[in-house]
Amino acid sequence: MRILLLGGTGEARELAHALAGARGLEIVSSLAGRVSDPVRPGGIVRVGGFGGAEGLRNWLTGNAIELIVDATHPFAATMTAHAARASAELGLPMIRLNRPGWTPVPGDHWLRVPDMAAAARVSAETGDRILLTIGRQGVGAFAGYTRPWYLIRTIDPPDAALPPRHEVLLARGPFTVESESALLAQQRIEVLVTKDSGGAATSAKLAAAREAGIPVVMVDRPPAPPGLVEVTSLGAAREWVIDYAAAHRGRTPERR
Structure with missing residues (x-):
């Protein structure tokens, strides 16, 4: 067969x-x-x-x-x-x-949104230094937001329009809670944006955000x-x- x-x-x-x-x-x-x-x-x-x-x-x-x-x-x-x-x-x-999908635990501060357009709007309203861990295809939704600074983490360089204030970080998981915590602290991240992908390979960022008291804008699955x-x-x-x-x-x- x-x-x-x-x-x-x-x-x-x-x-x-x-x-x-x-x-x-x-x-x-x-x-x-x-x-x-x-x-x-x-x-x-x-x-x-x-x-x-x-x-x-x-x-x-x-x-x-x-x-x-x-x-x-x-x-x-x-x-x-x-x-x-x-x-x-x-x-x-x-x-x-x-x-x-992932399930919030005590200490998490998740802001659930239905799509990437909503994620761009809510994250811009929530903080000025934003970590995007959404893959390269959804980054274009953030291109029109000029005030926040974005750290865009992807495996390959994004090929869509990018927000004017940004830095691209090329990296492939899995990541550890320690490395994610260090990244959040070093880059002074105020908001994490991610998709509800589930799985263990990239879940460390959620624990790091919880420990740091950083809100997570969580994009719901289609x-x-x-x-x-x-x-x-x-x-x-x-x-x-x-x-x-x-x-x-x-x-x-x-x-x-």
Whole structure:
């Protein structure tokens, strides 16, 4: 059974590795290519876009894919929507691995907002020195704010319009609470802006902000397409795929 694994996340790499131990499955991991030097999973890997939902549908048909596993970033809404549309049009099963979002704990001061435009407005109203940890694609929403100073942390340089007062810091997680606390103190950060991505790789900034008493502008996740089968853990995703393959191949794939 050929499976398209839409990846780019740590969970996707771990899932590709976990499914490699199941006989009878061929995993094709797809990376969007938005990061210049992505961490690649093992096995077959393709890099780049599909050309929208229609291009994805054609690729799925041409490559005899029998199951779609969407383990993209929680904010990769366009890719998820295209996959859901192609899945429905072709009658292909699809499962979404969506890691849980972060949950505030005592001492957190979170300002939840629905989108990046709201994040730009609320953060500018809250402080003058702002750390952006939103990736490079959303930075353009802050370009029109001339008063605050922004520290923009991304893996690759942003290619959108930038606010006039800024500094770009190129860095890749995971980060520690100690290093995040030091960054907040050294740069005299007053507001942290982040997306509710969930996961452990970049959660240290939340603990550092809590310890420093710094407010966090938290961008909510985009809504998922209706009707998706969704799991929230690597183990659940692996079991679902293996059980599906067993039911549709008439035998149980060998497990580790």
